[in-house]
Amino acid sequence: MSEQVSRLERLRSVRQWLAWQLRRTDETIADLERQEVAAARAARTPPPPQPGWKLAMRRAGGTSTPDAVHTSDCGMAGWHTKPLAREQALRAITEDGIAACPYCRPDTDLGVL
Structure with a gap:
């Protein structure tokens, strides 16, 4: 037996899913920004001098x-x-x-x- 879901309920489900996707996207962007900052910091830091x-x-x-x-x-x-x-x-x-x-x-x- 299938129940009919109202259009409003479907739109609320879609909105909930989109909000979840947006949070995941924001988290991914934040991770990538942290990686870029770490890479830039590593590029600025000279390697330790090699013993002669x-x-x-x-x-x-x-x-x-x-x-x-x-x-x-x-x-x-x-x-x-x-x-x-x-x-x-x-x-x-x-x-x-x-x-x-x-x-x-x-x-x-x-x-x-």
């Missing part, structure tokens, strides 16, 4: 031992590296006896020579 040096690690027998100090852009360092601050790189070369890479010559940049 890295320590290449030699892996053997399940352990890692220091191999050589490299500049941060040296391609000879391999995959297993640790970033170093200037003071750490200086100490590694001068006090710890870790070799400087013969290709990128971090000792020259550090003023060790």
